[in-house]
Amino acid sequence: MEVDNKRRHSEDELKQEAVKKIKSQEPNYAYLETVVREKLDFDSEKICCITLSPLNVYCCLVCGNYYQGRHEKSPAFIHSIDENHHVFLNLTSLKFYMLPQNVQILHDGEVQLLNSIKFAAYPTYCPKDLEDFPRQCFDLSNRTYLNGFIGFTNAATYDYAHSVLLLISHMVPVRDHFLLNHFDNQGEFIKRLSICVKKIWSPKLFKYHLSVDDFLSYLKVREGLNLNPIDPRLFLLWLFNKICSSSNELKSILNHSCRGKVKIAKVESKPEASESVTGKVIVKPFWVLTLDLPEFSPFEDGNSVDDLPQINITKLLTKFTKSRSSSTSTVFELTRLPQFLIFHFNRFDRNSDHPVKNRNQTLVEFSSELEILHVKYRLKANVVHVVIKQPSTDGNAFNGDEKSHWITQLYDNKSEKWIEIDGINTTEREAELLFLKETFIQVWEKQE
Ligand SMILES: [Zn+2]
Known part of the structure; x- marks a missing residue:
């Protein structure tokens, strides 16, 4: 039991360290290439697939799922680390973010891909x-x-x-x-x-x-x-x-x-x-x-x-x-x-x-x-x-x-x-x- 606990503890630490490392990095705009527009559907109900909450919902632009939040421990944040998916759209403000760095993608109007996604949502x-x-x-x-x-x-x-x-x-x-x-x-x-x-x-x-x-x-x-x-x-x-x-x-x-x-x-x-x-x-x-x-x-x-x-x-x-x-x-x-x-x-x-x-x-x-x-x-x-x-x-x-x-x-x-x-x-x-x-x-x- 004790060994198991220790192992879990060290796994958590490793994960936290990895998160720290990713967060300290500049957001990588090459991640835009991982966006798959064919998977996006903005007609369905805008609720988080984990919490079912309609508040503060983001669409993962890689897999198309909806997740809540942006802060650490939020479903969107955890999804970005677990699945290595990094580009998100806030479905209310229509602003784009990189997670887990939690950085807004500025000048998105100059990126044709992001423009087309915004237009599809609204x-x-x-x-x-x-x-x-x-x-x-x-x-x-x-x-x-x-x-x-x-x-x-x-x-x-x-x-x-x-x-x-x-x-x-x-x-x-x-x-x-x-x-x-x-x-x-x-x-x-x-x-x-x-x-x-x-x-x-x-x-x-x-x-x-x-x-x-x-x-x-x-x-x-x-x-x-x-x-x-x-x-x-x-x-x-x-x-x-x-x-x-x-x-x-x-x-x-x-x-x-x-x-x-x-x-x-x-x-x-x-x-x-x-x-x-x-x-x-x-x-x-x-x-x-x-x-x-x-x-x-x-x-x-x-x-x-x-x-x-x-x-x-x-x-x-x-x-x-x-x-x-x-x-x-x-x-x-x-x-x-x-x-x-x-x-x-x-x-x-x-x-x-x-x-x-x-x-x-x-x-x-x-x-x-x-x-x-x-x-x-x-x-x-x-x-x-x-x-x-x-x-x-x-x-x-x-x-x-x-x-x-x-x-x-x-x-x-x-x-x-x-x-x-x-x-x-x-x-x-x-x-x-x-x-x-x-x-x-x-x-x-x-x-x-
Ligand atoms: Zn995803």
Whole structure:
């Protein structure tokens, strides 16, 4: 026992001596060559892998792990000695350090490698950068991608949120506000959301796709996101309201860009009067205009499930654009058409036992342009619903529950092409074929 203790004691002494020696040396900038950018991932939760603390966390730029501290005995310090890894990035201040010497790397702006790492952790833009967006970019493995039109990992859990983040990232006034400003003095929610938008538009991604799992789990744990069921419309409304309660500047941008108004008048027919009389009138602001689809029973009238009904979008809009007809008791009139008009196609009866299986599958026909009350609009984004069949316990796919999956189609003004984003994959699509899927949300932009 005594011998063991002695040996341990002398080992500790040796280690301490080694630490002293390393610390007294000048930091060796040749260590920058040990940095492996392919191992770095700034999307994941920023906590120390040893203490699980979110405070004072550094990323080891050699192995990509996160460690706390910088002082002696801190996990980062010990890691630098145990693993011989010496270059670290503070994830809050974005300053680089050599450990265990505990020396800041000055003039990091002159080192291209460090610049690219800083940009990956926190992209920054000037107005000139935005002029040629989107553009063809390359990730570290030389895979091409179009910035702004990127896919996400973990679509099985968060596809509804991916769609919404892409939609708001493609509303130019909203996008520009997020890209061109810093949000250090704002609350955590706006800060984190801004980083998501900044990364979506990054021309220098290390990987051609992103993960927003950390942002979503933050929303659930810290911001009370608790929607069940959840779909892109419900999440969009939740997010817009959250943004408005968190930032006055963004609230005014959203109000200006996306808030429409509809006048709703109850019409009462009085037997003694030859004409109906307008009763109570209210003006209601909206973020999303819900369009009801006609009822359809697939197995009636000789229809089969392969013979789905179609309806033109202009027909669905007549509720809001036609002057009153004698049969209606409520009249809707659009009184403010915003720059971005967002439609929701009402497919799900949430009171149904199987809302996905029993959804309204009517296809909506549309072209890329639309005139509403003499105002011209162009289609910018289309979120479509597809079904993933989950096999039931007896192995019969037909009896299993059906699960919704969301795919986002975005228009690129520059190339005049449509890009479909499904999980991490992006594919070009023909504009004429977009309506062949169950459209759920559309964003239309007013044309000058
Ligand atoms: Zn390491």
